[in-house]
Amino acid sequence: MSPGRAARRLGSGLGAGSGGSARVPPGNARRRATLRRGWGPPPHQVDTSLLWLCILEMAAPKVAVVGAGVIGLSTAMCILETCPSCSVTVFSDQFSPNTTSDVAAGMLIPHTYPGTPIHVQKQWFKETFTYLFAISQSAEASEAGIHLVSGWQVFKNTPKEELPFWSDVVLGFRPMSKAELQKFPQHQFGQAFTTLKCDCPPYLLWLEKRLKATGVQMYTRKVADLWELHSEYNVVVNCAGIGAHQLVGDKELFPVRGQVLKVHAPWVKNFIRNGDGLTYIYPGIHRVTLGGTREVESWSLSPDPGTTKDIFDRCCSLEPSLRRAQDIKVKVGLRPSRWCVRLEREVLSQGGVKLPVVHNYGHGAGGFSVHRGTAKEAACLVGECIAALQVSSSKAKL
Ligand SMILES: Cc1cc2nc3c(=O)[nH]c(=O)nc-3n(C[C@H](O)[C@H](O)[C@H](O)COP(=O)(O)OP(=O)(O)OC[C@H]3O[C@@H](n4cnc5c(N)ncnc54)[C@H](O)[C@@H]3O)c2cc1C
Ligand SMILES: O=C([O-])CC(=O)C(=O)O
Numbered sequence: 551m552s553p554g555r556a557a558r559r560l561g562s563g564l565g566a567g568s569g570g571s572a573r574v575p576p577g578n579a580r581r582r583a584t585l586r587r588g589w590g591p592p593p594h595q596v597d598t599s600l601l602w603l604c605i606l607e608m609a610a611p612k613v614a615v616v617g618a619g620v621i622g623l624s625t626a627m628c629i630l631e632t633c634p635s636c637s638v639t640v641f642s643d644q645f646s647p648n649t650t651s652d653v654a655a656g657m658l659i660p661h662t663y664p665g666t667p668i669h670v671q672k673q674w675f676k677e678t679f680t681y682l683f684a685i686s687q688s689a690e691a692s693e694a695g696i697h698l699v700s701g702w703q704v705f706k707n708t709p710k711e712e713l714p715f716w717s718d719v720v721l722g723f724r725p726m727s728k729a730e731l732q733k734f735p736q737h738q739f740g741q742a743f744t745t746l747k748c749d750c751p752p753y754l755l756w757l758e759k760r761l762k763a764t765g766v767q768m769y770t771r772k773v774a775d776l777w778e779l780h781s782e783y784n785v786v787v788n789c790a791g792i793g794a795h796q797l798v799g800d801k802e803l804f805p806v807r808g809q810v811l812k813v814h815a816p817w818v819k820n821f822i823r824n825g826d827g828l829t830y831i832y833p834g835i836h837r838v839t840l841g842g843t844r845e846v847e848s849w850s851l852s853p854d855p856g857t858t859k860d861i862f863d864r865c866c867s868l869e870p871s872l873r874r875a876q877d878i879k880v881k882v883g884l885r886p887s888r889w890c891v892r893l894e895r896e897v898l899s900q901g902g903v904k905l906p907v908v909h910n911y912g913h914g915a916g917g918f919s920v921h922r923g924t925a926k927e928a929a930c931l932v933g934e935c936i937a938a939l940q941v942s943s944s945k946a947k948l
Contacts, residue, residue, distance in 0.1 A: 610637045611936045614779045616797070617789035617911070618642035618768065619651035620750070623757035624921045625789050625910055628929035630764055633936070639783070640761070643772035643793070646754035650791055653883030654918055655810065655832045655839040656695075656748035658682065659703075659823065660716050661916035665890030668715050674923025676719050681922040682746045694756040695749030697835060701821030702726055704737035704868075709825060712739075720745045734868070737824075747821075748918050749834045773797065776898065780905040785935045787908045787928060792886040794911045800892070803912055805884035807848035809857050811840040811865075813875040822868050827915075829864040831872070838875070840865040844915075846887075853880040888912030893924055895931050906935035 613636050615626045626638050646652050660675045662668075686696045704726070717723040726740035734740065758768065773779065776798070779786045788794060795803045815838045823830040832839040840861055858880050866872045892912045898905040910928040913920065 610635055611785065611939075612636075612783045613638045613785045613787060613932060614783040615640045615787045615789055616642065616773050616776070616779075617791060617793065618645045618754075618758070619649040619789065619791050620654075620748075620754065620757075620917055620921045621651075621791065621910055621913060621925065622787075622789035623754060623761065624925035625787055625928045626761055626766055627757060628922075628925040629787070629932050630761070630766070632926075632929045633933060636932075636936075638761075638766045640766060640768045641771045641773055641779070642768070643770065645768070645770065646758065647751045649754070650883040650886070651754055651917065652751050653808070653810065653881040654750050655830065655841060656750045656753065656834070656918045657699075657821065657823075657830075657832050658720070658746040658748075658919045660714075660919040661827075661914060662715075663888075663890045663914065663916070665888075671920065672715050672719070674920035674927075675716050677923035677926060678918075678920055679719050679746060682748065686746060690756070692835070693752065695752030695835060697747055697749075698744055699747045699821050699833060700742070700744040701823070702730065702734075702740050702742050703823045703825055704731075704734045704740040705825035706737055708739040714741075717741075717743070734822075736867075739825075745821075747832060747834060749836065750918070752835075776907055777900070777905065780898075780903065784939055785906045785908065785932050787910060787932060789910050789928075791911055791913075791917075792884045794886065794892075794909070798909070800888075800912075803886060803888050803892075804847055805849055806887045806914065807843065807845035807850060807882065807884055808841065808915075809843045809853060809861065809880065809882045811858060811861055812837045812879045812881060813840060813872070814838075814877040815872055815875040817871065818869065824864075824868065829861075829868060831865050831869050837879075838872075840872070840875075844885075849884065851882050851884070853882050885914050886912055886917075887914035891920075891924060893927055893931070895935060906939065908932050908935060 613629055615622050615638060618640055622640060622642065626640050629636055629638055658679055660671060663671060682696050685691055685694050686698055691697060721744040723741065723743040726742050730742065731737065731740055776786050776788065788798060790797045792803065792805050794800050818831060818833045818838050821832050828842060830841045842861065843857055892909045894909055896907045896909060898907055908928050908931040910924055
């Protein structure tokens with residue numbers, strides 16, 4: 551274990567600068583003001599020059615990020631990239647390899663959030679694809695666990711929407727030829743394309759390493775209430791995934807349990823996904839992920855042996871060579887699902903004390919596919935919070 555990691559594991563009893571001694575006001579007396587960003591122009595089209603001028607005036611704004619899955623770590627990274635003078639601390643009760651993000655297959659194939667406009671989802675996906683594509687073409691690719699993978703999405707019946715919204719973001723999207731479809735006798739339609747895959751634990755470790763290299767502190771700590779952090783931090787960012795159900799009492803957030811198998815089958819080079827999203831075979835750098843299940847409102851993290859057999863049989867019917875797969879490991883994760891990703895500012899208020907919060911959670915089955923896009927937007931919201939604090943402190947001085 552690295553010294554930094556060991557310190558983090560020991561770090562649940564927190565010392566000065568960690569927010570450990572913060573006052574916690576009772577929850578029921580709180581007034582909340584939610585400042586929706588709305589679905590206006592994406593952050594890169596907003597004139598942020600005034601905003602950053604305000605931030606520059608505030609020496610080292612302190613930002614706490616709660617959560618160390620793909621969303622928390624990438625949000626911390628984007629905050630630092632957009633506001634290098636910020637001091638960022640990550641608090642999480644679990645780190646890799648014990649997060650939902652570690653269980654994910656990590657494929658960049660978007661899922662649709664019914665409550666979010668498609669052009670916004672497309673923008674999030676595009677930003678994520680562009681970012682990871684650059685890594686996949688760099689010397690960092692192998693350490694970060696990012697690689698291109700080609701394959702097929704196959705359908706028993708031709709889908710209503712033959713061209714998904716993301717078809718011009720992935721590479722070489724086209725309908726499958728008759729010859730290709732012969733490999734899948736139970737399917738009558740298919741799409742061939744090349745996309746990116748994250749090998750999730752290496753990618754999370756790569757993000758952690760980069761954050762630590764820029765001075766980000768990381769502490770193992772369960773945050774019971776965001777107010778715990780208010781006395782030490784100017785802004786708190788909530789990236790708690792399914793943990794937000796309890797942390798902020800979000801009743802719109804629910805788990806969709808997913809069980810997958812990670813197997814050794816190095817001859818499998820192409821991905822295969824059944825269009826219903828239930829059965830998939832995703833080759834990674836070292837192991838192949840076989841899925842899956844979608845059990846709405848199930849909180850169980852225990853693997854189910856009957857489900858393991860069922861997943862294996864379904865995958866073998868798509869790719870019979872998988873019968874020879876070895877070293878089968880079973881993983882379970884709870885997708886943090888919601889009608890739409892919660893990506894917004896909120897000002898918590900108690901007895902005249904205000905705590906600006908940015909929420910970035912509820913990515914359901916598509917967190918890897920859109921993480922960089924939502925992290926950039928969350929970083930922009932953090933900038934708005936800091937600018938607002940700066941304006942109110944200037945007014946107070948007058
Ligand atoms: C089986 C499966 C396969 C998947 N495959 C894909 C895929 O191929 N492509 C894709 O795009 N997506 C996929 N997903 C979805 C993806 O895993 C999620 O959308 C994503 O991991 C959510 O990331 P997150 O950081 O919000 O949540 P998490 O990874 O759960 O991170 C939340 C973090 O918050 C911490 N936390 C929670 N509560 C508290 C608290 N009170 N105090 C302190 N810390 C707290 C947790 O410890 C954790 O570190 C899959 C999911 C599953 C289950
Ligand atoms: O649906 C997929 O292709 C993989 C995935 O995101 C999931 O299981 O949540």
